[in-house]
Amino acid sequence: MDKRIAIYPGTFDPFHNGHLDIVRRAARLFDKVIIVMADNSAKKERRWPAGLMEEAIAETIDAEIDAFSEMNRVFVLSSRGMTTAQFAITHDACAIIRGIRTASDLDYENAVCQGNKMLYPGNADKLEHVYLLSDGSMTYLSSSFVREMVRPDIPLQVLDKMVPRPVYELIAREEYG
Numbered sequence: 644m645d646k647r648i649a650i651y652p653g654t655f656d657p658f659h660n661g662h663l664d665i666v667r668r669a670a671r672l673f674d675k676v677i678i679v680m681a682d683n684s685a686k687k688e689r690r691w692p693a694g695l696m697e698e699a700i701a702e703t704i705d706a707e708i709d710a711f712s713e714m715n716r717v718f719v720l721s722s723r724g725m726t727t728a729q730f731a732i733t734h735d736a737c738a739i740i741r742g743i744r745t746a747s748d749l750d751y752e753n754a755v756c757q758g759n760k761m762l763y764p765g766n767a768d769k770l771e772h773v774y775l776l777s778d779g780s781m782t783y784l785s786s787s788f789v790r791e792m793v794r795p796d797i798p799l800q801v802l803d804k805m806v807p808r809p810v811y812e813l814i815a816r817e818e819y820g
Contacts, residue, residue, distance in 0.1 A: 647672075649738040649773065652679040652727045654786070656689050657814065658700045659806045661784040665742040665775050666704070670713040672773075673738065678704075679730055681722040690790050695813055697721060702809035728759040732766050739770065744777040744785070793818055 649669055655662060655678075669676045680697050689696075700719045707714040722730050731739055739759075741752045756772040763770070777784075789805050799819060802811055 646674040646735075647738070648675045648677065648734060648736045649673040649740050650677045650679050650727070650731050650734065650736045651740040652681040652722065652730070654681060654689070655696055655700060656693075656786050657691055657696060657789055657806055657810050658703065659784055659786060659789050659810070660804070661742060661744070661777055661781040663703065663707075663807055664778050664781060665740065666717055667707070667711055667714070668775055669740045669773075670711070670717050674716060676717045676740070677734060677736070678717065678719045679722050679727065680719065681727060681730075682724065690793075691813060691817055693721070695817070696810070699807075699809040699813045703807040706808070726762070727755075728763050728766070728770065731770055732763065737769065737771060738773045741772060741774050742777055743774045744782045749774065 649672070651662075651666060651669060653662065666676060666678060678700055680693055680700075697719055704714055704717045704719065725733065727739060730736075741748075743749050743752065752772065752774060759770070759772070760767040784805060789802065792801055792805070793799075793814060799815055802814060806814065
């Protein structure tokens, strides 16, 4: 039987505990999950360098393996300028994982899904978009919310429950020296 490979793309600026929850759940469903550090021209410049965030995500996954054995099937790669669908096709993925917090997320992701099918019609039947609903306790959590919390008038410790430890340490180093 062929391995079921899924990709989980995002800019992850920063990667937060909502993302980690989606990765854990996807790892239970697929034989291999690739977290894809993607470019998004619609978003402003990154707050934290992609290479450093990629390293922090990899450290997070490594730290998770003892508690969640399926995390040994999770890898982190850069899209290197490829579109999400191109990356999925190149890596023989059968699914693109997306986390859904709200109805507006679903509307947005549905449009992206339809766009991918239009751009890559020959692969439309080979590539599914799989939506995982956010854990109810994390529906407020987004990368933009975390970025807004990184301010001089808000204690860094506020981030402790929002991001994994390696990401917390990266933000502390980059923002607070």
